[in-house]
Amino acid sequence: MNHGVIEVSNVTRSYTSDVGLFKKEKKTVEALKGVSFSVKKGEIFGLLGPNGAGKTTMIKILSTMLIPHSGNVSILGLDPATDHRFLRPKINFILGGERNLYWRLSAYDNLSYFADLYKLPSSIKKKRLEELLNLVGLEEVAHQKVETFSKGMKQRLQIARGLVNSPEILFLDEPSIGLDPVSARQLRDILRDLNNQGTTILLTTHYMYEADELCDRIAFINKGQLIEIDTPSNLKKKVGNLSIIKCSVMGASQSQIDSIKNLKSIHHIIIDRHEFACSLRVQTTEPQLVVPFIYDSMKNSVITDLTISNPTLEDVYVMTIGEGVS
Numbered sequence: 001m002n003h004g005v006i007e008v009s010n011v012t013r014s015y016t017s018d019v020g021l022f023k024k025e026k027k028t029v030e031a032l033k034g035v036s037f038s039v040k041k042g043e044i045f046g047l048l049g050p051n052g053a054g055k056t057t058m059i060k061i062l063s064t065m066l067i068p069h070s071g072n073v074s075i076l077g078l079d080p081a082t083d084h085r086f087l088r089p090k091i092n093f094i095l096g097g098e099r100n101l102y103w104r105l106s107a108y109d110n111l112s113y114f115a116d117l118y119k120l121p122s123s124i125k126k127k128r129l130e131e132l133l134n135l136v137g138l139e140e141v142a143h144q145k146v147e148t149f150s151k152g153m154k155q156r157l158q159i160a161r162g163l164v165n166s167p168e169i170l171f172l173d174e175p176s177i178g179l180d181p182v183s184a185r186q187l188r189d190i191l192r193d194l195n196n197q198g199t200t201i202l203l204t205t206h207y208m209y210e211a212d213e214l215c216d217r218i219a220f221i222n223k224g225q226l227i228e229i230d231t232p233s234n235l236k237k238k239v240g241n242l243s244i245i246k247c248s249v250m251g252a253s254q255s256q257i258d259s260i261k262n263l264k265s266i267h268h269i270i271i272d273r274h275e276f277a278c279s280l281r282v283q284t285t286e287p288q289l290v291v292p293f294i295y296d297s298m299k300n301s302v303i304t305d306l307t308i309s310n311p312t313l314e315d316v317y318v319m320t321i322g323e324g325v326s
């Protein structure tokens with residue numbers, strides 16, 4: 001028996017394109033290789049994965065823009081491939097970037113256009129658009145052309161556009177891409193408010209902090225396959241015995257770095273080198289061995305900072321997805 005407002009079962013989707021100098025060869029990419037998951041009413045559900053993992057393909061299928069090649073999808077009990085006419089009024093989607101807005105029109109006129117597409121009755125339209133402009137903090141620039149807006153303002157208008165039909169489910173693909181930290185935080189607040197009012201949200205993101213803060217559950221997807229699915233806190237418990245050592249060093253040589261890199265007690269290391277400075281982020285279950293080793297190996301260099309902390313969602317992601325991280 002199905003319980004979720006979104007039920008995805010064994011979904012596959014591939015793309016075949018013409019390649020080569022004369023476009024005579026065919027290349028097929030399997031974007032989704034049998035993905036299954038379920039999202040409950042009122043959840044904020046995150047799809048996380050590296051570039052090319054299949055996240056956008058999944059969002060397009062769920063929001064009726066693409067038909068899967070096999071498997072079953074049910075959204076609010078409807079099949080997006082065949083029942084799209086009934087489903088579209090109940091859902092909405094916001095794809096990353098600045099598509100789907102008319103730059104020469106004002107914010108109000110953009111929303112008015114989409115409200116007409118969704119056949120919003122004129123008796124409630126004006127009030128609804130004002131509510132939406134208030135929700136996303138654009139009421140004062142409502143009659144200004146969108147081309148004068150900053151990226152953050154455009155993204156907030158996108159959110160308002162996605163809410164014109166009061167959707168039961170909102171799909172967002174990379175909603176905070178390119179936003180500054182303040183705008184990204186405002187966006188998270190808006191999404192949380194919406195969710196508190198009952199909207200189910202499915203989003204993709206590359207920002208681990210965003211996913212950790214917002215999502216009730218997260219699915220890691222890689223190379224078209226679902227790898228893990230759980231709450232952020234349970235995911236972090238899975239690597240609970242890991243410690244994260246962050247270390248900044250001045251003047252470290254390549255051989256010093258290599259000696260740390262090759263240490264057996266290290267599960268994963270990220271090295272970020274700039275001219276004389278170098279920062280290391282080490283995952284280990286044996287910090288008591290690794291920390292003295294770092295100090296010993298760096299004898300002739302200057303360690304400017306060294307901290308040991310608990311794993312974040314990013315560490316879980318790195319452990320789970322491995323080197324395919326974007």
Ligand SMILES: Nc1ncnc2c1ncn2[C@@H]1O[C@H](COP(=O)(O)OP(=O)(O)OP(=O)(O)O)[C@@H](O)[C@H]1O
Pocket residue numbers: 015016017029030031049050051052053054055056057058
């Ligand atoms: N229209 C298309 N034609 C051919 N291949 C495509 C098309 N769209 C996506 N792909 C391929 O399908 C795979 C999955 O792409 P998709 O955009 O779903 O991944 P993604 O996880 O959203 O990636 P990103 O984080 O970079 O947006 C990739 O290998 C991509 O190159």
